[in-house]
Amino acid sequence: MNSQTKEVSNNSEIKTATFGMGCFWGPDSRFGSLRGVLRTRVGYSGGTTEFPSYRQLGDHTETVEIDFDDSIISYEEILRHFWNNHYPNRDQYKGTQYISLLRFRSDEQLDAIEHVKAEMEIKIGEKIETDIAPFENFTLAEERHQKYYLKRYPKAIEQLKDLYPDLESLENSTFAARLNGFVKGFGRKEDLLEEISHWEMDEVEKVKLSRTLNDMKW
Numbered sequence: 001m002n003s004q005t006k007e008v009s010n011n012s013e014i015k016t017a018t019f020g021m022g023c024f025w026g027p028d029s030r031f032g033s034l035r036g037v038l039r040t041r042v043g044y045s046g047g048t049t050e051f052p053s054y055r056q057l058g059d060h061t062e063t064v065e066i067d068f069d070d071s072i073i074s075y076e077e078i079l080r081h082f083w084n085n086h087y088p089n090r091d092q093y094k095g096t097q098y099i100s101l102l103r104f105r106s107d108e109q110l111d112a113i114e115h116v117k118a119e120m121e122i123k124i125g126e127k128i129e130t131d132i133a134p135f136e137n138f139t140l141a142e143e144r145h146q147k148y149y150l151k152r153y154p155k156a157i158e159q160l161k162d163l164y165p166d167l168e169s170l171e172n173s174t175f176a177a178r179l180n181g182f183v184k185g186f187g188r189k190e191d192l193l194e195e196i197s198h199w200e201m202d203e204v205e206k207v208k209l210s211r212t213l214n215d216m217k218w
């Protein structure tokens with residue numbers, strides 16, 4: 001079964017948001033739990049050095065990318081989650097690995113950034129120093145960093161193999177994004193079951209997802 005095809009509402013447009021807010025494991029799970037977020041991935045972005053990796057990060061930053069349905073969650077809402085959940089000013093780390101970073105993909109996203117940033121500066125009473133620039137590059141991180149918290153539960157991963165035969169399709173699924181949030185305390189099982197009932201997919205597939213979730217042994 002291909003559970004990643006249509007976990008999307010009708011008439012929707014899929015957009016991508018790219019941001020860094022410290023170690024990428026946390027935001028991967030926080031944003032993966034949000035309704036309207038269809039897919040998450042972690043990687044490296046913002047720098048100039050070629051072929052960044054965890055060990056050879058160069059001048060890049062740990063970054064999360066999310067694909068979202070903007071008829072369900074707006075970029076502005078995403079930005080509020082972003083600034084409400086980390087300290088954006090560079091006083092605590094050396095280098096670029098964990099800086100606060102936003103890479104915008106359209107003028108519309110830039111407008112939203114300026115607007116929400118001004119709102120947040122008033123709220124925190126400080127100038128925000130998030131590194132903001134147009135999107136240029138994103139290199140997917142190593143497999144072990146994708147859905148990191150969910151993978152702390154090998155039994156669960158094993159049970160998901162019936163639905164997602166290969167790790168890549170699991171990692172790219174909305175279901176795994178939600179579960180990766182769920183194991184970190186974001187979102188509730190009941191809400192996820194309810195949400196699945198609205199996903200645009202075959203009834204049979206929905207039943208399989210719900211059953212897997214209900215029967216899951218952690």
Ligand code: MHO
Nearest residue numbers: 022023024025062097145
């Ligand atoms: N090992 C560090 C950071 C990991 S994150 C992928 C920690 O657990 O704090 O940079």
